[in-house]
Amino acid sequence: xxxxxxxxxxxxxxxxxxxxxxxxxxxxxxxxxxxxxxxxxxxxxxxxxxxxxxxxxxxxxxxxxxxxxxxxxxxxxxxxxxxxxxxxxxxxxxxxxxxxxxxxxxxxxxxxxxxxxxxxxxxxxxxxxxxxxxxxxxxxxxxxxxxxxxxxxxxxxxxxxxxxxxxxxxxxxxxxxxxxxxxxxxxxxxxxxxxxxxxxxxxxxxxxxxxxxxxxxxxxxxxxxxxxxxxxxxxxxxxxxxxxxxxxxxxxxxxxxxxxxxxxxxxxxxxxxxxxxxxxxxxxxxxxxxxxxxxxxxxxxxxxxxxxxxxxxxxxxxxxxxxxxxxxxxxxxxxxxxxxxxxxxxxxxxxxxxxxxxxxxxxxxxxxxxxxxxxxxxxxxxxxxxxxxxxxxxxxxxxxxx
Amino acid sequence: xxxxxxxxxxxxxxxxxxxxxxxxxxxxxxxxxxxxxxxxxxxxxxxxxxxxxxxxxxxxxxxxxxxxxxxxxxxxxxxxxxxxxxxxxxxxxxxxxxxxxxxxxxxxxxxxxxxxxxxxxxxxxxxxxxxxxxxxxxxxxxxxxxxxxxxxxxxxxxxxxxxxxxxxxxxxxxxxxxxxxxxxxxxxxxxxxxxxxxxxxxxxxxxxxxxxxxxxxxxxxxxxxxxxxxxxxxxxxxxxxxxxxxxxxxxxxxxxxxxxxxxxxxxxxxxxxxxxxxxxxxxxxxxxxxxxxxxxxxxxxxxxxxxxxxxxxxxxxxxxxxxxxxxxxxxxxxxxxxxxxxxxxxxxxxxxxxxxxxxxxxxxxxxxxxxxxxxxxxxxxxxxxxxxxxxxxxxxxxxxxx
Numbered sequence: 001x002x003x004x005x006x007x008x009x010x011x012x013x014x015x016x017x018x019x020x021x022x023x024x025x026x027x028x029x030x031x032x033x034x035x036x037x038x039x040x041x042x043x044x045x046x047x048x049x050x051x052x053x054x055x056x057x058x059x060x061x062x063x064x065x066x067x068x069x070x071x072x073x074x075x076x077x078x079x080x081x082x083x084x085x086x087x088x089x090x091x092x093x094x095x096x097x098x099x100x101x102x103x104x105x106x107x108x109x110x111x112x113x114x115x116x117x118x119x120x121x122x123x124x125x126x127x128x129x130x131x132x133x134x135x136x137x138x139x140x141x142x143x144x145x146x147x148x149x150x151x152x153x154x155x156x157x158x159x160x161x162x163x164x165x166x167x168x169x170x171x172x173x174x175x176x177x178x179x180x181x182x183x184x185x186x187x188x189x190x191x192x193x194x195x196x197x198x199x200x201x202x203x204x205x206x207x208x209x210x211x212x213x214x215x216x217x218x219x220x221x222x223x224x225x226x227x228x229x230x231x232x233x234x235x236x237x238x239x240x241x242x243x244x245x246x247x248x249x250x251x252x253x254x255x256x257x258x259x260x261x262x263x264x265x266x267x268x269x270x271x272x273x274x275x276x277x278x279x280x281x282x283x284x285x286x287x288x289x290x291x292x293x294x295x296x297x298x299x300x301x302x303x304x305x306x307x308x309x310x311x312x313x314x315x316x317x318x319x320x321x322x323x324x325x326x327x328x329x330x331x332x333x334x335x336x337x338x339x340x341x342x343x344x345x346x347x348x349x350x351x352x353x354x355x356x357x358x359x360x361x362x363x364x365x366x367x368x369x370x371x372x373x374x375x376x377x378x379x380x381x382x383x384x385x386x387x388x389x390x391x392x393x394x395x396x397x398x399x400x401x402x
Numbered sequence: 403x404x405x406x407x408x409x410x411x412x413x414x415x416x417x418x419x420x421x422x423x424x425x426x427x428x429x430x431x432x433x434x435x436x437x438x439x440x441x442x443x444x445x446x447x448x449x450x451x452x453x454x455x456x457x458x459x460x461x462x463x464x465x466x467x468x469x470x471x472x473x474x475x476x477x478x479x480x481x482x483x484x485x486x487x488x489x490x491x492x493x494x495x496x497x498x499x500x501x502x503x504x505x506x507x508x509x510x511x512x513x514x515x516x517x518x519x520x521x522x523x524x525x526x527x528x529x530x531x532x533x534x535x536x537x538x539x540x541x542x543x544x545x546x547x548x549x550x551x552x553x554x555x556x557x558x559x560x561x562x563x564x565x566x567x568x569x570x571x572x573x574x575x576x577x578x579x580x581x582x583x584x585x586x587x588x589x590x591x592x593x594x595x596x597x598x599x600x601x602x603x604x605x606x607x608x609x610x611x612x613x614x615x616x617x618x619x620x621x622x623x624x625x626x627x628x629x630x631x632x633x634x635x636x637x638x639x640x641x642x643x644x645x646x647x648x649x650x651x652x653x654x655x656x657x658x659x660x661x662x663x664x665x666x667x668x669x670x671x672x673x674x675x676x677x678x679x680x681x682x683x684x685x686x687x688x689x690x691x692x693x694x695x696x697x698x699x700x701x702x703x704x705x706x707x708x709x710x711x712x713x714x715x716x717x718x719x720x721x722x723x724x725x726x727x728x729x730x731x732x733x734x735x736x737x738x739x740x741x742x743x744x745x746x747x748x749x750x751x752x753x754x755x756x757x758x759x760x761x762x763x764x765x766x767x768x769x770x771x772x773x774x775x776x777x778x779x780x781x782x783x784x785x786x787x788x789x790x791x792x793x794x795x796x797x798x799x800x801x802x803x804x
Contacts, residue, residue, distance in 0.1 A: 001464030001484055001784075009467070359744070361430055361438070361751050364773055379752075379782035381465055388466035392750040399748055400463050401470035401483070402490035402630060 003080055006388040006397060007236075012243040015329040015394040018280070018290045021076065022316060023069070024298030025335025026351040026370065028342045030306045037297075037306060037341060038352060039369035041313040045320040046333060046354060046368040053356035055365045056378025058386060060337050066348045072336035073258045077238060077291075078387030087173055087230025092163045095257025096155055100232055105171035105200065108228035109154075109162040110179065111136065111221035112187075114212070120183045124160040125221040136221055137162055143214045148203035157253065164207070164226065171231055172197035178208055179225035187212075187225055200229075237263025238289070242391060247286070249279050250293035259291055277319050284326050292323075301339030309341050330393045331356045332386065333368070350380060357393035405482055408790040408799060409638075414645040417731040417796040420682070420692045423478065424718060425471070426700030427737025428753040428772065430744045432708050439699075439708060439743060440754060441771035443715040447722040448735060448756060448770040455758035457767045458780025460788060462739050468750045474738035475660045479640060479693075480789030489575055489632025494565045497659025498557055499668075502634050507573035507602065510630035511556075511564040512581065513538065513623035516614070520588045525581065526562040527623040538623055539564055545616045550605035559655060566609070566628065573633055574599035580610055581627035589614075589627055602631075639665025640691070644793060649688070651681050652695035661693055679721050686728050694725075703741030711743050732795045733758040734788065735770070752782055759795035 027037035059065075060072040061081050070091050071081035089106030100106075111133065113122040137154040146152055150168025157163055174193040180186075190204040204226060215222045238246050240263070248259030249267045256266050267283055270276045273294055280292055294316060300309035323331065334353035337346050352373040363377030374380075378389070391397050429438035461467075462474040463483050472493055473483035491508030502508075513535065515524040530538075539556040548554055552570025559565055576595040582588075592606040606628060617624045640648050642665070650661030651669045658668050669685055672678045675696055682694055696718060702711035725733065736755035739748050754775040765779030776782075780791070793799050 001467070005464060005467065005484060359430065359742075359749070361772060362436060363776055375777055377776055379459070379776070381782075385465035388464070389750070390466075392466035392468065397466060397468065397750070399468045399470050401473035401487050402493070 003078055003384050003388070005400070006078065006391060007241045009397045009400055010241070010243045010391065011396055011398050013395055014288065015396060016284070016288050016290070017330040017390050017394050018292065018323060018326070018328045018332065019076065019390070020292045020294075020323065020331065020333045022294050022297040022313065022333075022335050024301045024337060024339025024346065026338025026340070026347070026349050027301065027309065028340035028347075028349065030342055036370050037301070037309045038313055039371060041310045041317065043313065043317040043368060045317045045324070047366065049324070049331070049333070049356045050354055050365040050368045050372070052360065052362060053354050053365070054360045054363050054378050055368065055373045055376030056353050057350035057370070057373045057376070057380040058334060058353050058383040059350050059380065060383045062382070064348045066346050067337045068346070069254055069336060070258065072383070073255065075383035076336055076386065077262055078242070078384060079262070080384055084235070086233060088228030089163065090230035090233060090261070091254055091257045092157060092228070093165065093257070094261045095253030095255070096157065096163055097260070098153070098155060098163065098165065101167070102232050103167060103169070103171070104232040105166040105169070106228075106230045106232075107164045107204075107226045109164045109224045109226050111160045111162065112223050112225050113220050114186075114223045118186045120180070120185055120187065122220070123179065123183065123225060128160040128221050130156065130158055132221065133159065133162060136215065136218070140211060140214055144207075144210050146203060146206050146210070148199065148206050152207065160221070162224070164224070166203055166207075169203060170199060172200045173229045173231055175201045175204060175229060177227035178204065179227050187223060190226070235261050239263045242387070243396070244289040245287050246289035246291065247283055248291045248293070249276050249283075250291065251276070252293070252295055255293045264291060273315060273319060277322050281322060281326065297335065298339045301341050302344060304341050304344035306341035329357060330390050332390055334386070351383070353378060353386065355389065355393065359393055405480055405786050405790070407802070408480065408793060409643045411799045411802055412643070412645045412793065413798055413800050415797055416690065417798065418686075418690050418692070419732040419792050419796050420694065420725065420728070420730045420734065421478065421792070422694045422696075422725065422733065422735045424696050424699040424715065424735070424737050426703045426739060426741025426748065428740025428742070428749070428751050429703065429711065430742035430749075430751065432744055438772050439703070439711045440715055441773060443712045443719065445715060445719040445770055447719045447726070449768065451726075451733070451735070451758045452756055452767040452770045452774070454762065454764060455756050455767075456762045456765050456780050457770065457775045457778030458755050459752035459772070459775045459778070459782040460736060460755050460785040461752050461782065462785045464784070466750050468748050469739045470748070471656060471738060472660065474785070475657065477785035478738055478788065479664055480644070480786060481637075481664070482786055486637070488635060490630030491565065492632035492635060492663070493656055493659040494559060494630070495567065495659070496663045497655030497657070498559065498565055499662070500555070500557060500565065500567065503569070504634050505569060505571070505573070506634040507568040507571070508630075508632045508634075509566045509606075509628045511566045511626045511628050513562045513564065514589070514625050514627050515622050516588070516625045522582070522585045522587055522589065524622070525585060525627060530562040530623050532558065532560055534623065535562065535564060538617065538620070542613060542616055546609075546612050548605060548608050548612070550601065550608050554609065562623070564626070566626070568605055568609075571605060572601060574602045575631045575633055577603045577606060577631060579629035580606065581629050589625060592628070637663050641665045644789070645798070646691040647689050648691035648693065649685055650693045650695070651678050651685075652693065653678070654695070654697055657695045666693060675717060675721060679724050683724060683728065699737065700741045703743050704746060706743050706746035708743035731759060732792050734792055736788070753785070755780060755788065757791065757795065761795055
């Protein structure tokens with residue numbers, strides 16, 4: 001079955017679905033231990049939901065595949081993450097709210113440091129301050145004109161990261177990156193991987209040369225490395241596909257970007273998890289699907305901080321009664337992928353999921369954790385089918401066939 | 403893997419397979435309860451089979467998809483239910499044993515009541531008596547000639563339901579239904595959804611008009627509403643695909659229809675579950691695959707009668723020793739989909755399955771029920787692969803590759 005089958009079966013109703021996403025939720029026991037972060041955390045509220053709900057394990061992309069945040073979130077929202085593997089540049093552009101248009105080429109850029117021989121000494125320019133990044137992007141925007149593209153845009157993301165957009169030209173994503181991924185080498189020349197990409201390679205190389213020229217007075221941020229090429233692409237929205245009126249409550253540009261690409265309304269920015277939940281409650285009556293994204297679980301996992309990740313999960317559990325008080329028809333609690341503190345990074349391990357709804361079939365689970373989820377009623381399933389299961393429990397899918 | 407892979411591996415032998423299908427078997431606990439209908443029922447005989455057999459959960463179409471009876475049965479018989487999603491009219495025609503031919507268009511018809519303004523007051527004509535339906539179909543068969551089709555056939559199904567067949571024309575299924583699905587409106591005009599369907603829409607609208615004319619003397623059944631359009635379609639039979647000599651023991655036209663479409667022989671009609679089992683025993687030596695269909699589980703589920711569904715399951719269990727006494731090489735007990743009494747309708751929940759055979763790998767199950775099936779040895783699998791598993795246990799599939 002393709003994920004598109006559910007599109008044909010959608011019916012609208014006023015039932016409400018909440019996806020509470022703890023980024024990087026799935027974990028591993030610490031060395032010598034037996035319990036993961038989620039299993040170690042005291043989560044009385046999630047455990048209570050597990051009793052009446054249905055648990056399971058989700059594979060974001062496939063067996064053994066470690067997903068980036070982009071594919072993992074596409075899967076969460078019912079999109080095939082392999083078919084929709086888009087360049088990171090597009091996600092950055094969406095996340096920054098850049099007014100995208102057909103014919104754009106988006107690239108992720110790192111400010112980097114070159115020595116006098118033109119060899120890279122720091123691929124992140126000493127993790128540049130964001131305000132310095134802003135000054136430099138303004139300078140580049142003023143100074144640089146390309147003969148190979150009508151327009152070029154420089155936008156600050158955060159620290160050393162920026163977005164560069166080429167507009168007015170015939171672009172292809174099929175060129176090599178200019179980031180050689182190590183120091184001691186010069187920025188790589190972009191090469192066309194297919195004949196049609198020749199003019200894109202020319203433009204990217206012209207861009208790299210002019211950036212180095214314009215930044216020659218800087219001691220740290222005196223060049224840019226480019227990657228994550230992505231052409232403009234229009235996605236079938238969650239509004240059109242599932243008949244939903246979806247709201248994203250998410251702090252980070254990347255997640256807001258994906259949400260925006262898929263047609264979600266973006267709630268105003270919030271600082272803390274408490275604020276995110278307050279925002280959810282404040283907006284609850286106006287939407288019927290809610291994507292609540294919590295980043296801290298992933299960040300603590302990336303930092304290798306087992307105990308800190310446990311604490312974040314416990315904090316979210318303590319706030320959960322506020323979410324339950326909204327009495328959503330379907331509440332899904334899961335992650336986009338695993339980020340075990342023991343690995344300090346994303347991993348391929350399947351992600352625990354808990355679905356709570358009136359018409360759930362109970363599965364004997366009495367707590368929420370990876371071990372329990374192995375025997376859960378949802379079984380182990382591709383993440384891209386989760387949205388269909390949630391829609392079904394909300395009565396939003398008609399019968400297939402007579 | 404496609405379901406067609408098994409076709410290439412089939413070898414014939416004299417081993418026998420029984421599929422005992424309790425329609426709508428899968429269930430949910432009643433409000434406040436913890437056990438489903440199957441888990442509540444006392445089923446000592448099924449439980450005994452579960453000890454030596456292998457259990458699991460089947461998804462008829464896919465995660466979250468609620469199937470109609472047609473797709474669910476195609477999946478049971480090893481056919482991809484999405485690729486083979488056929489109009490209900492074809493299933494009706496097959497069920498009635500209508501001599502189908504290439505170039506036919508099949509439609510399901512409801513006799514309905516119009517008021518003097520031509521607005522529908524009853525979409526089922528007061529659930530017309532079947533013998534009255536037969537009289538009216540004869541009258542329509544005598545009276546009606548269409549300019550847009552060479553031949554038209556009217557056949558009684560049951561109560562207010564009939565089958566209408568157009569023959570001699572170029573037909574398309576891509577037209578809208580004439581049943582507006584509510585009262586207070588006139589019958590809808592059939593509209594072509596693609597240009598090639600224009601002549602079909604013309605024929606259906608001519609038909610509707612002439613039926614209303616012909617039935618103008620009737621007070622209740624004075625019109626017909628049309629839907630479930632289906633063109634003639636030839637299916638690869640179970641005989642050709644699996645080398646089986648299959649028999650269907652099924653009471654309802656729909657299920658006999660599907661069985662006939664797939665090349666099964668249809669056993670003479672029976673009235674009760676006891677009679678069905680007697681029929682199975684009487685015919686056992688002449689066939690090597692048996693589809694035994696029991697409708698009552700689904701009907702009680704549709705009616706929302708938890709306890710009555712439990713009783714039907716218990717009754718079937720009490721008759722099971724007669725089936726076991728035949729000593730089939732493979733006995734599969736399952737449903738086509740879930741019909742939880744708590745939902746009074748079909749649902750997307752996966753269906754419990756029990757497979758008993760000498761070469762089963764036991765899985766520790768000691769009873770037959772949804773909860774136990776979660777941890778069963780078959781795991782959770784797409785229903786369309788069940789037939790391959792049954793053939794394998796019957797020694798009817800060769801090794802794949804050297």
